[in-house]
Amino acid sequence: MAHEAVAEATQQVVMNTTFWTATIIFLLAYAIIVSEKVHKTIVAIVGAALMLVLKILEQHEAFHVEELGVDWNVIFLLISMMTIINLMRPTGFFEYIAIKSAKWGKGEPFKIMAIFSVVTAVLSAFLDNVTTVLLLAPVTLLIADALEVDPIPFLITEALASNIGGTATLIGDPPNIMIASKAKLNFMDFIVHLTPAIIIIMVAFLFVIKLIFGKKLKVKPELKKRVLEMNEREAIKDPVMLKKSLFVLAVVILGFIFHGKLHYEPATVALFGAGLLLLLSGTHEPHEYLAEVEWPTIFFFMGLFIIIGGVVKVGLIKWMSQKVLEITHGNMFSTSMLVMWFSAFASAFVDNIPYVATMNPLIIDMAKEIWPNLHGIQLLHNPALMPLWWSLALGACLGGNGTAIGASANVIVVGMAERAGRKISFAKFMLYGMPIMILTVVISMIYVWLRYYVLKI
Amino acid sequence: MKAKDIMEPMSDTLRPDITIKEAIKQMKMARRDDTRVGVKGMVVVTDKGELIGMFSIKDVLKAIIPQYMKMSELSDFTWEGMLEAMAKKVEDMKVQDVMTRDVITVREEAPLMEVADVIVKNNLQRVPVVGKDGRPVGIIYVRDLYHALVKAMLGEED
Numbered sequence: 001m002a003h004e005a006v007a008e009a010t011q012q013v014v015m016n017t018t019f020w021t022a023t024i025i026f027l028l029a030y031a032i033i034v035s036e037k038v039h040k041t042i043v044a045i046v047g048a049a050l051m052l053v054l055k056i057l058e059q060h061e062a063f064h065v066e067e068l069g070v071d072w073n074v075i076f077l078l079i080s081m082m083t084i085i086n087l088m089r090p091t092g093f094f095e096y097i098a099i100k101s102a103k104w105g106k107g108e109p110f111k112i113m114a115i116f117s118v119v120t121a122v123l124s125a126f127l128d129n130v131t132t133v134l135l136l137a138p139v140t141l142l143i144a145d146a147l148e149v150d151p152i153p154f155l156i157t158e159a160l161a162s163n164i165g166g167t168a169t170l171i172g173d174p175p176n177i178m179i180a181s182k183a184k185l186n187f188m189d190f191i192v193h194l195t196p197a198i199i200i201i202m203v204a205f206l207f208v209i210k211l212i213f214g215k216k217l218k219v220k221p222e223l224k225k226r227v228l229e230m231n232e233r234e235a236i237k238d239p240v241m242l243k244k245s246l247f248v249l250a251v252v253i254l255g256f257i258f259h260g261k262l263h264y265e266p267a268t269v270a271l272f273g274a275g276l277l278l279l280l281s282g283t284h285e286p287h288e289y290l291a292e293v294e295w296p297t298i299f300f301f302m303g304l305f306i307i308i309g310g311v312v313k314v315g316l317i318k319w320m321s322q323k324v325l326e327i328t329h330g331n332m333f334s335t336s337m338l339v340m341w342f343s344a345f346a347s348a349f350v351d352n353i354p355y356v357a358t359m360n361p362l363i364i365d366m367a368k369e370i371w372p373n374l375h376g377i378q379l380l381h382n383p384a385l386m387p388l389w390w391s392l393a394l395g396a397c398l399g400g401n402g403t404a405i406g407a408s409a410n411v412i413v414v415g416m417a418e419r420a421g422r423k424i425s426f427a428k429f430m431l432y433g434m435p436i437m438i439l440t441v442v443i444s445m446i447y448v449w450l451r452y453y454v455l456k457i
Numbered sequence: 458m459k460a461k462d463i464m465e466p467m468s469d470t471l472r473p474d475i476t477i478k479e480a481i482k483q484m485k486m487a488r489r490d491d492t493r494v495g496v497k498g499m500v501v502v503t504d505k506g507e508l509i510g511m512f513s514i515k516d517v518l519k520a521i522i523p524q525y526m527k528m529s530e531l532s533d534f535t536w537e538g539m540l541e542a543m544a545k546k547v548e549d550m551k552v553q554d555v556m557t558r559d560v561i562t563v564r565e566e567a568p569l570m571e572v573a574d575v576i577v578k579n580n581l582q583r584v585p586v587v588g589k590d591g592r593p594v595g596i597i598y599v600r601d602l603y604h605a606l607v608k609a610m611l612g613e614e615d
Contacts, residue, residue: 039524050483095529095530095531099534100492135529136527138524138525138528138529138531139525139529139531140526141523141524142523142525142526142531142534145523145539145542145543146536189546226536226537229536230536231533232533233530234533234534235530235534237530249513416525416528419524420523420525421524
């Protein structure tokens with residue numbers, strides 16, 4: 001029945017020259033991004049420029065129309081959070097936390113691994129994963145040297161924990177930021193719907209690593225003393241700036257918690273935080289902190305938004321959404337599960353940012369096919385559609401754990417291990433990552449099914 | 458005077474594929490004339506005598522300082538015996554993996570002033586002297602320049 005209703009509402013997509021031009025730019029850009037022959041940011045910028053030059057999109061649409069162009073909410077949220085972290089990094093806060101954690105684990109390697117995983121997950125939920133891993137990995141290598149244990153299991157579990165933790169909140173991982181912006185979901189929506197799933201997943205994750213490493217990791221008592229004798233206070237390089245940073249971070253997190261109620265977009269909250277911390281830092285060289293923003297990532301986002309805008313405008317995404325509905329016969333539960341598993345495997349091998357950038361309009365177009373009379377929030381927040389957003393977020397974020405290239409955090413730890421003279425091969429990472437990915441997606445599947453289709457809460 | 462007048466003729470060199478441990482031993486045993494002097498740096502040459510690198514104690518120190526200390530400010534966190542433990546870790550690495558590849562050299566015919574300038578500008582302890590074909594023919598240590606200074610100022614051989 002649902003399928004017939006869908007078929008009736010379907011409007012034919014016109015496949016003219018513009019349609020094919022946009023589709024070719026889109027496919028070619030994605031193919032080159034996957035092949036890594038040209039830097040992804042350059043591909044995104046050239047692709048976006050072609051969409052404009054070939055008049056598939058008007059410049060006005062690319063820059064100023066929310067449905068077709070750059071999502072400035074995502075851009076400013078990323079820039080602002082990166083600026084806050086750049087100001088916070090030199091204070092030594094992250095090194096302090098890491099050394100404190102290692103001492104808290106009493107120098108026991110498995111305890112340290114578990115505590116580091118939890119700390120990484122929590123930090124990744126509020127800061128970006130790359131920064132978290134980038135700051136914790138050096139301390140991990142130091143602790144592993146002190147305990148004379150292999151650092152690789154520690155580094156891999158940290159990357160996995162970072163991707164799991166990042167899934168928990170709106171600001172934890174770029175896919176969530178993009179989903180929140182398109183679906184008009186607020187910070188508390190993510191806390192209510194995704195955080196419980198992530199807590200369950202984290203418990204399961206700790207249980208699994210306990211099974212694998214709990215017995216294996218043993219060290220002599222005199223080596224534990226090396227860790228216990230470290231004084232974490234020496235890590236703090238700038239206590240005054242640290243206090244200012246923590247104050248601003250608290251303001252920002254409070255701002256996120258209440259942004260829905262106060263009717264502020266997340267980017268407004270983050271921009272305020274970045275401005276405030278820049279002001280409080282008393283720096284006369286903002287250039288230093290602003291230059292460290294990952295501009296290639298920011299331009300990658302901007303380019304992608306415009307490329308996607310082009311294929312949305314010509315109807316390719318709408319056509320794809322019709323095909324998905326044909327496969328699932330309009331059944332929302334099977335659509336959710338398809339979205340979750342497909343997202344997980346897609347994100348394990350390709351960048352989840354372009355993937356989610358494509359899926360967001362696809363889900364919206366799909367919703368328009370199913371409920372042609374609904375608009376705005378009524379459409380986006382339709383109770384039957386909500387599980388799809390959560391399935392997309394869970395699949396795309398957790399899928400990153402599948403392979404060494406699935407998420408930026410993984411790429412970082414592999415790179416760091418290599419610089420420390422320890423190679424983590426693609427296969428070795430997958431040996432840990434893939435089973436964890438499948439386990440976490442199975443848990444997510446049960447969670448979505450129980451919560452939204454059985455208990456309906 | 459020219460570089461070739463004060464240089465020590467090239468006698469001891471290192472091969473790129475020996476281990477750091479072997480290289481250190483060879484440097485410790487280095488002789489000058491008939492006495493064992495020991496040096497803290499040597500040139501690395503191929504079988505054909507081509508200069509491909511410079512290996513010094515500083516390169517070894519760079520190799521034993523862990524990467525994470527360079528990435529993060531962790532120098533406060535060390536333990537008793539860490540340097541010795543790290544040295545053990547790198548002793549089997551090859552000379553070619555840690556040597557300095559961009560070697561600064563001077564020509565045989567270079568005036569001493571040029572040699573002094575090169576040493577000061579690049580903060581060197583020693584500089585290889587190369588012949589017309591680019592192959593190393595000798596080496597000048599800071600101490601060789603010192604001898605030249607002593608002679609100029611005090612007018613005597615020390």
